[in-house]
Amino acid sequence: MFESLKERFQPIFADFIRSEPVSLLTSGRMTVAEYRTIMREVFHHTRENPQLQVLATVYFKGRQRDMVRMFFKHAASEIGHDQLALNDYVALGGDATDVPYQNPLPATTALLAYGFYQIYNLNPLGYLGYLFFLEFTPTQSGAGMMEALRKIGVPDGAMTFLRDHTTIDQGHNRMMERYADALIRDEADLDRVSYAMKTTGYLYSQMMMQAVEDARAPAEPGWNWEELNADRIVPTESRRSVA
Template identity: 30%
Template sequence: MSTDEDVTTAGRFAALDRKLKASWEDLFARSRLLKTIQEGRIDKQLYAIYLMETYHYTLHNARNQALVGVRALDIGIPYLKFCFEHATEETGHEHMALHDLLALGLPKEALKIPPPLPMTEALIAYLYWISATGNPLRRLGYSFWAESSYDYVMPLINRVKEDLDLKPAQMTFFVAHSKIDEDHAEQVRRMITQNCKTEQDWQDVERAMTTSLRLMGNMMEEVYAEYERLRREQSPGYAFLGLMK
């Protein structure tokens, strides 16, 4: 890569990072879930609903990532390998979310997996859409923020751990991801550098990044709304959480 190309790529990443920072700031400003965590008011039921919805969308991440790989041959062998290897590494991570939910004190026999909330379904559907249609590179936009999210959310994870008095063994989903996502984030940046050749490629990555993060924020908001319904005894799907010890 020439010096001019290096400068251009660095500038594009700087712009992408600024856009991502602004998107996170917007999410923090409007999310009742995140504010509740920041203020030390989270309880086990709210965290459990978030974990269940995390289970739902994570269940599909390996599948939609692999779907990109099916379409990536025209991009190049390295990108195809990245898609399938990343999908393999993500397989089964949803079970860590269920493990952590049970570790909150819910008897295993009481666990009932409700359907995903509508905004969780919207996030899942969008990730399948960008994986199955359009530019095969654009799912990198989702990976770009998801694999680097700990830069923004680690203080919240630590606050949840402290306020709910959780051990690392009770937070396997976040502990495991925090260890592997740093390497994944570097891989994503490398794939973007190697494969985004046109202005449209970069725009597609940016749009998928901001849209998927906004949809994640919408999911978080619905998690909080469902928690409020649960407290009013108007959430049949999550009524089983009343059995937590």
């Protein structure tokens, strides 16, 4: 099943590489400011992933439960990767003071929401497709993307997130092999996982492109007041000053 999944991944990966934001980078037309904004959105996305992976295990039944320990170990290893993205954002000149307390861009929220929707409303097994895309894309494209980033002026010190995932995800890829062989039982399961993989690739490219657009014409950030002021209600007119 793992080999079949890798075959399904190749055209999805090719579509992602041809997507507008990746093409901007590989052709040298992306600016440092645009990449910086992508890192801000990557921070928002990556911060939720460890808990999302653990959530998927709630629905594992029977022999699927054999993968619970590995899922937890995998999820724990992802904790803190959001800080790498935020560090890169700062290294590129961004001010991270308020970033953790702002809402992500809508396209980033859509990518995050899809992971939860897949688990809650479609089939939790499809989450493997979400995870597969995130783990295999950097190991296949990371080195080339880092070279493209250098050409547009991004220093190596601002590539910690991408460099980490280009190397560490090699181990996670081996975990994905075990997940696939243990959890995907038939062609229908393979279709579910492939669909999630394709959807994730599309939504990830949308997140990147909206970040590029926001760098060009920044929107007013939405403040996440539930996190900033969990124990009190702040009048609308005073929210910005409190932040």
